Amino acid sequence: MNTEHLIKESRSGDRSAQHLLYQQLSAPMMGVCIRYMKNQQDAEDVLLEGFYKVFKNLEKLNYENENAFFGWVKRIMINEALMKLRKNKEIQIMSINEDVDKEIDISPLKSLETADLLKIIRSIPVGYRTVFNLYEIEGYSHQEIADQLKISTGTSKSQLFKAKKLLREMLQSKNEGYGS
Structure with missing residues (x-):
């Protein structure tokens, strides 16, 4: 099944379509989550919360193409990671440094x-x-x-x-x- 068909079936509550959509996206989205979280367990929590929101909001999605859908899901995962960091008060932004305009060679x-x-x-x-x-x-x-x-x-x-x-x-x- 293609992504557009999986989305359509998932919207109607088809659990097997939802499972296939999850399987298709879970590995790359876990990669997104793990970049923001300190450990695997927190990343998994973000992933699950993110997918909950994905499935909850599929009705609102206006499907354009697979890349746009992937970007939409990725944005949800990033927002979930940021919300978890804020909730746990982990984001502590330091004060501004005057050396900001210097470029660091990485x-x-x-x-x-x-x-x-x-x-x-x-x-x-x-x-x-x-x-x-x-x-x-x-x-x-x-x-x-x-x-x-x-x-x-x-x-x-x-x-x-x-x-x-x-x-x-x-x-x-x-x-x-x-x-x-």
Whole structure:
């Protein structure tokens, strides 16, 4: 069954269609959730809450194409992750740093395996990690991030700067360990 047909059947309450839609999307959406959450259990909670909202709101969805649907589901997952972080008071945004406009070279990231990179990103503070993911991975603008997190654009830029700086320091220290 194609995605459009699965959505149509899911809207009418067909549990097997809902299950197939979940199976089709759960792995990539788990990847989205795990980027924001500190551990697997929290990511799974976000995934389940996100899918609950997906199925609850399928009636409101105006299906255009598979990519648009995927983006809609992904946005729900990101919003769920941000809500969980806010609810648990995990997002603690630091003050603005005057070095914000300096660009940090994160080229060492390109040589890492995805799993290693994810592990390093997950180890940085939640505020840094959240802004880094939203900006670098999801492609949100600083204004969109500021609106989502209810912070200033300057704070978003500062968090991104600090995240990149911390990631670079962690990568350099990791690389030094390999060369000795």
